[in-house]
Amino acid sequence: MKKISGLCILLMIGQLLFAQGGYRIALVKYKGGGDWYANPTSLPNLIRYFNQVTDANILADPATVEPYDPAIFNYPFLHMTGHGNVVLPDADIQNLRKYLMGGGFLHIDDNYGMDAYIRPQIKKLFPDTELVELSSRHSIFHKKFEFPNGLPKIHEHDNKTPQAFGIIYEGRLVLLYTYECDLGDGWEDQAVHKDPESKHIEALKMGVNILMYVFGL
Helix, strand or coil, X not given: CCCCCHHHHHHHHHHHHHHCCCECCEEECCECCCCCCCCCCHHHHXXXXXXXXXXXXECCCCEEECCCCHHHHHCCEEEEEECCCCECCHHHHHHHHHHHHCCCXXXXXXXXXXXXXXXXXXXXXXXXXXXXXXXXXXXXXXXXXXXXXXXXXXCCCCCCCCEEEEEEECCEEEEEEEXXXXXXXXXXXXXXXXXXXXXXXXXXXXHHHHHHHXXXX
């Protein structure tokens, strides 16, 4: 009989809580001086929209967790963002790796200026697994909302094509890194970045697809 890990049990409990309307998602507070707290209205807005357009229910207030903390196992979805430096010490790496290999999911959204710092940290997390670009055919782009061209461009910085990268572990996407897209800016209150309503909704729809992928919906 196949042994079920403690983390898998925690995640199954989390799925039960989700069905009962008791699920929470979390923002990652990392070291290094980068502004992990950027886009404070983004996750609350995404949660509100997700609850409006699906039959599920996520608790309105996201948690804040540090990568080394065992509390991350209570949350099936972790979100990480910022503009600058990111440092994940060994304790963070080991805990995050166990979390991701056991069924957790990490979404990293480059809020502009994060790329050079986060890629080495991702490599530390999975030294033997390549960060690969996701094809527009990946199921994460074809959940409740269709994104036939893949990741949408939400907030303009360098006029570069948006890209979605991922770490695939045992056939499952466990880490999503969105680059030159800035979903977090799109999720924020429109008054913050002055993006059009259409971009705000487009970003929220992509966020819904990500959460549906994580929750297996």
